[in-house]
Amino acid sequence: MQRIDHEGNDIGNIDFFKHEKEFFGTAPSVLSRHDLTKVFYEALPESTKARLLPNKRVATIASNATDDGVIITCQDGSKFETRLVIAADGAHSTVREQMRNLALQYNASLPEGVVPVPINKEQPYLTTFRCLWVRFPSIPSIPTGTTSETHGPGAATQSFAAADTTATGVYERLDKPTKERVRWTQADKEACVAKWGHLLVAKGSTITIGEAYAASTESGMVSLEEGVVDNWSFDGRVVLTGDAAHKFTPSTGAGCNNGIVDIVAFVNELYTILPSSVSAEATARQPSKKDVGAALERYQSKRHAAVVAAGAASGQATNAASWANWPTSLLDRYVVSNKMMQRYVASKLLTASAINTPVFSFIEGEDRKGGTMAWVEPMTTLSRAVAAV
Ligand SMILES: Cc1cc2nc3c(=O)[nH]c(=O)nc-3n(C[C@H](O)[C@H](O)[C@H](O)COP(=O)(O)OP(=O)(O)OC[C@H]3O[C@@H](n4cnc5c(N)ncnc54)[C@H](O)[C@@H]3O)c2cc1C
Structure with a gap:
């Protein structure tokens, strides 16, 4: 995950995805919710599909x-x-x-x-940030697989580039947190672009949020509610x-x-x-x-x-x-980019929760190979040979 500040200065990469591969044998993949839903839907037996x-x-x-x-x-x-x-x-x-x-x-x-x-x-939820998301046709200056963030006071962005389209989100802090459901309008989207349109979408490219929005094939604005x-x-x-x-x-x-x-x-x-x-x-x-x-x-x-x-x-x-605030800004700029600290945090914090992730207790399967950390609850071992997919 590349990181730059609002002026485009490099503030250091985050290598958590690399560490996840080291610990678990697999790195996170970026995929669209539509594609994921399609995979789940198509795996259903016809008799179940007929009942939806x-x-x-x-x-x-x-x-x-x-x-x-x-x-x-x-x-x-x-x-x-x-x-x-x-x-x-x-x-x-x-x-x-x-x-x-x-x-x-x-x-x-x-x-x-x-x-x-x-x-x-x-x-039950409190909204402190809202998100303008934009999907636009991918461009050569942001190669496929790029993950990039822009950090700074009041707003941050995250961008993920796939072969065909790139998705960018601007997370903007509200003046006042709210528990109300807010329906953002076209005017709100445009106000957000007017304020943050100058931010760069990704390190190494000159395209801005405003240009991405102008080229967008889809966009929207949603509240980022938080709570349990x-x-x-x-x-x-x-x-x-x-x-x-x-x-x-x-x-x-x-x-x-x-x-x-x-x-x-x-x-x-x-x-x-x-x-x-x-x-x-x-x-x-x-x-x-x-x-x-x-x-x-x-x-x-x-x-x-x-x-x-x-x-x-x-x-x-x-x-x-x-x-x-200034302590988080200092941490974000000068401490988070430290590679030894990243590996330590990844090994202690990320994995502490990830290795406890439950698996289906009644479905046989094969655990991912290659990582240095084992799941607390491993998959039930396959009792018969199956074709690898
Ligand atoms: C910008 C952004 C980026 C994100 N990126 C990630 C990410 O990288 N990884 C990740 O894990 N999560 C991510 N999330 C969060 C993720 O999108 C949500 O956690 C996830 O979609 C929640 O799924 P859900 O099925 O619980 O609810 P939803 O996705 O909100 O789905 C609810 C469904 O219920 C339907 N519905 C609502 N009301 C009714 C009703 N009365 N009757 C019948 N149907 C109804 C809706 O139409 C909808 O289809 C992101 C969210 C945002 C906003």
């Missing part, structure tokens, strides 16, 4: 008649009754809001003396994952990755109680709401501390890159 209902918007969730499931009503009026809602509906999650309503209704119905369930905050929701499930019937449960700034590229790890941890817990997954005895009974509720709580307890730490690390990285 795209273009539905969840509007409300209510308890069913027997209180062991829920009824989902969509914006088009269609209704679905189900035992468990798994929410992956993003930072402004409708399901999270509906889950909070269910918990409030539940508490209101309790007889006196019964302990109420905890209630989440209505607005206190309670991720309700009554064994609703559970939150991904940005619905926790939201980070993009600086360490950890938001989506942690959402994926949520699913691994969650499915591992669900697998132990699903009828077809464990034993003949389990097959004979459906998991009770209590069993599911306990599994959902185990899922949260396995993930909560990790996402709190990951969110804090990302927030610190965004603060440091935008030179929040």
